Amino acid sequence: MRRPFAVASFSLAVVLGCGTLPAAAAAPADTGRSATAVNALAAPDVDVTKVRAHLSELSAIAARNGGNRRSTTQGYRDSVAYVKGKLQAAGYTVTEQPCTSGCTSGAGPNLIAEWPQGDANNVYMFGAHLDSVSAGPGMNDNGSGSAALLENALALAQQNPAMRNRVRFAWWTDEEQGLNGSNFYVRSLSSTQRSGIRAYYNFDMVASTNGGYFINRITTSAAAPMKAYWDSLGLQPEENTEGAGRSDDYPFQQAGIPTSGYAMGASARKTSAQAAKWGGTAGSAYDPCYHRSCDTLTNINTTGLNRAADGIAHTLWQQAVS
Template sequence: MNHTPRRRTAALAVASAISLLTLSSPTAGAQAPTVAAAAPDVPVANVQAHLQKLQDIATANNGNRRAGSAGYTASTSYVKSTLEAAGYTVTLQRCTTCDYPSDNVVADWPGGDASKTYMFGAHLDSVSAGPGINDNGSGSAILLENALQLAKANPTLTGHVRFAWWTDEEQGLNGSAHYVKSLTSAQRGQIKAYYNFDMVASTNGGYFINHITTAAAAPMKAYWDSLGLQPEENVEGAGRSDDYSFENYGIPTSGYAMGASARKTSAQASKWGGTAGSAYDPCYHSACDKYPSNINVTGLDRSADGLAYTIWHTAVDGGGTTPVGGPLANGGFESGATAWTGSVSRITNSTGRPAHTGSWKLWLGSHGTTTSEEVSQSFAVPADAASPTLTYWIRIDTAESGSTVYDKATVQVNGTTKHSYSNASTPKSTWSQKTIDLSAYKGTTITLRLAATEDSSLQTSFVIDDVATSF
């Protein structure tokens, strides 16, 4: 990842890119495409093998893979030859305006609607101080293995898939900026979304998504939500990696990251593990950014699989007909915290407030002090559901009086508030059933979030039970 946030587009010469957008027919002898019902589980061992290769290249070339260096040239040769052997049409685009003139590697998988092109990219160069294995061998490696897995599965495509490995990112996003500027307006218009992968295996990392609330980010968030990771917006990386080059031309973007030199907060350490107050990547832009010592294999695996899900969701399923994850689980809370994440201690069989049925329920609030609590769960909404709905029961008990709002509760789907309540809501001290229409989410995985906040005095209890779906 580039150290300095970008604030403007660098002045670049306009070059022809028609060859980068020309789609060739499948190579002779290629297998007939078949429909793949679900994204593959990307073998993390294969991703690690690519990282070892990049480490070997750096070791043989003065310890780095900086753009324009022998280490970078060897890296591009490895990526290009691996892709061509798998059946990709690969173009080396020379960036003559880069600080270190060198090549972008652009690879197209034959087939799919070119007017609906989805791009997936990562920068291939390192800084001169080290081999750049997390920054950004990690993004480059999951991209390469996903390209190979797509070729192996050879599914029928509804969109076109293009992968890119950028040069000169560390000098100011120059390779990707050169590529996007070299396209015509019509060619840019064909790119429906660009997904970036930069530092996806930080050893003290978190789970960050670029533009997490956008439509482009939805499949990426859905996959990590299905793992209960509670991802956050990639604030540190804003404007500092190659997605910014596409944003400058109005192309929707998203991507995964696990963090660079910023420090992990106590709240993040509580939910993700690791060390609060320490950098996400203690070897950021340093000689110790090596394989295997500076790779979080779990994060690498989760990033690789989330990338696969996003490719299938956008270009194979054509918008997400194959949701990840299973159905809503333990909606009546009778199995305690099972399937829920967050403030799970608030799932209780305490007799202080009644359950709607059984003994267990979710009891938010009731403290009479400044608090914030939430639980969440991700589950799939089938694509063929006729009238998908979610129902739940809620009871509100409060020591507050009057119509002034002090304490609040919300029911959210994918970050959007569907229902809201407060100490002033009616009815009180009685159960009421509520319904949410899930028709807009068919064929996707959604995250249900039940949350409450209280102010500094007088309690309000928000008790929720018997959450259920109907498909």
């Protein structure tokens, strides 16, 4: 997630288109699924060990490339190649979209993958930024969202259910420099393409070690399946006020597309009431390694990561699967 600063509004062009929480971070993950949620839909139980395996690969990529995956670096381009290879092997047609305006000079591409079934006029998008800051490898910010999204895409391909609506996945470039990749993508859509996107779901920092359970625009209809899943686990999620306007859902929101998403928090500090509800350390940052070199594989709350990954699957099945 980028640091807060003003983002200019834009018009759509028609073109081709923390204190730590060691127990939560290190403890074996629960299944992340209640009987109610499982019985309601046949969404898969996304394997968090596979999500963590993707994180390990992203960490290794950063280690080979100066310790980070900034959008302008080989580390980012290698991250794109890793995700793209996994998706192609699963049967996706994957598009690299160069960011030709508005991005940092030398930034790598957005990566877009669409599951080719379901009503193409009713698209549900699921996205996460793939770049890190230059200070570190970005395992929580935002390897966590990127890896959870990737494993969900692979689970969809493996399950291959009958689809009611279309699902499109995106991994964004240059988020840390100003939401530039997602902004470019939204500007590249025609008005018809924009109106065909029924909702966009964003996943940014979903494994904060001292985190909470936050949902973007929690009271909207787009958020309803995400909230229902976390409610079924007794998590009592809250509105993601810290992240408002600071991640890749914002360009979609500005374009009039319904948005939601999961997050577990960045540099804001956990309240006493939140610590009583979720555990962790009151008065400490949700992610003590936010935008720091210590945002490594040890900076991952596996339980939270698992709950986010399964909530993504639940939402995808609710919105798009027959």
